[in-house]
Amino acid sequence: MPRQLRRAALFVALLLCVYMSPSQARVRTYYIAADEVLWNYVPSGTNLITKSPLPPLLPQQLGWTFHKAVYHEYTDATFKHLKPRPAADAYLGILGPVIRAEVGDTVVVVFRNNARFPMTVHAHGLFYTKSSEGAPYQDGIPAGNKPGDRVSTGKTFTYTWQVPARAGPGPGDGSSVVWMYHSHFDEVNDINSGPVGPIVVTAKGMAKPDGSPKDVDQEIFAMFSEFDENSSRYYPINIADPKINARHLKPGAPFTLDDEFYSINGLSFGNMPTPVLHLGQRVRWYLMSTMSDFDFHTPHWHGQTVVSNGMRTDLVSLSPMTMVVADMTPDNPGIWLFHCHVNVHLDRGMAARYQVLP
């Protein structure tokens, strides 16, 4: 090798070393707004699993579409341009953008509240000081010192979260773990209103530049959620809107279950776009649940098995607000069912499909 070329090669190698160095901590900044949307749990208007009509509206059910608030990602602090979601990620549905970090990084979320109610961003698992907790309660700190606990309509607040080792994989985990972030101004009612998303933390040295784990080919996110529209902060608005409440129902008894939607990523009866997997690839599923009355779920895959917590299985169980990782290497091509095995949940549409290409 000519000397010059050798020197150039060495330089490139050095550059690569610096660039790829796992110890290089990054600051990962996200521009996320809570935006108001009209959310339809069944956009196709049919049951796509059975190719049959949806069940008739229950006596106290307003409909299938509701005013909700969701987290959207923007390109910058002007909050003028939505960051488009790739078509392959359309199945993420109601989930906010995936926030990623490697252990050692810092996550900054510039949050704009475009919703009519005060909202926050509260992260699970990551390290935050009281000013970035995003959850008001009696914690000995005066409210004035915690601006992140209440972001009013039209206001912007910047949350800073550290990612120490305790936010990353434990001894029994793989190369990455999943956490959730959600609004926690009025926790239960906020989550039922919609603003919730996933955080992936990768072990130190195991991340690609975008933060995703090196030893995984594809990641799939699935949030099993009983959205209780009676507990949404938009309930009074939904009741009063004749487009939503076409039958002009009066507010129901406090315990009516008719406006509870058993959904995966906010979509029911197979209306979640079908994620496409490939034979032999390493696919990591991140499973999450929310915190309504009956948020105990048993996600079950037809067609393949997974390894979760060191055990081979085809079904995992979720308790309220739990986050579980399951690894799959698909070996069986086809379109397969992915659903909750709790009877009442399945009956009310907690089912989706995924596809394995040969």
Next chain:
Amino acid sequence: MRPALVFALSAIASLFLAHAALAQERIHYIAADEVMWSYAPHHADLIAGRPLPPLAPSQLGWVYHKAIYREYTDASFTKLLVRAAQDSYEGLVGPTIHAEVGDTVTVVFRNNTRFPVDIAPAGLLSRPAAAAVSPGSTVTYRWPIRAADGPGPRDGSSVLYTYESSVDETKDQNAGLIGPLIVTRSGAARADGSPRDVDREIIALFSVQAEARSFLFPRNLGDPSVNPRRISAKGILLDLSNAFPTLNGFVFGNMPIPDMRRGQHVRWYLLSTQNDLDGHAPTWDGQTVISQGNRVDTVGLVTPHQVADMVPDDPGLWLVVCEFNVHLLPGLEARYRVLP
């Protein structure tokens, strides 16, 4: 050759003797006592900083006659063993029994209630039986702690069981008769039986105390100091209106705040009663835990006991709550403090 053999034999003998000497008999004097229990001794929601919610239609109040396990200094059962101030948050939960694998736990049990109850560990290999102890009687139980009762290959240095009254499990647990039994791996225990590699043990009982199913409910209905509104036994909402989703017998942040220090190895022992209203999802703000090898901040507590290890790194006053909203909204929330 001969001295070598003698030496070897004596070495083996001394090992055996040392081992035999390590196995301890751990004696506890525990009574089932009737007490007046307040779920909210501060009469306020200390988490939100506001008054308690108004009484539910058929709710008697916030104070009930309950039966709990309490520890005494000796067999005379005249002097209560006072719980250390740093453990006052344990509230309704019975005294913690520690044992190392190989030990024998001896419980001298006095029934000071006016109902037949007993005390029995749930889940131990030897399945010690208990028979109803009549009011005023004292019975001695011996529970051998075998290797198979200790930590498994994926557990830490200690595992959790519960002890409870088994005469009528539903009525007895809703009266309040439950406590923790901690088994430490052989060789991993301090003199008191607690695991050496743990700096602070926290006991957290997640329980829906359904007063309408307690054996003391008739007494509560008939006592005007507990039931000033004279709610009658016929109300259909009686069952739910008098069910309290509690942490160690407290609601709405009324649990005394347990302290821990940054960098300590803190082990949370998560217990649950087994009512049909139970099934909990304990979650911590501010820190993460390791549970079954996984890094999480929420644990599904559908079994009666789980262990979660925490090394606090974020000082402050933080929430520990059940994420199941039908428990959280009616008050299953408390706080813990991490000192810098």
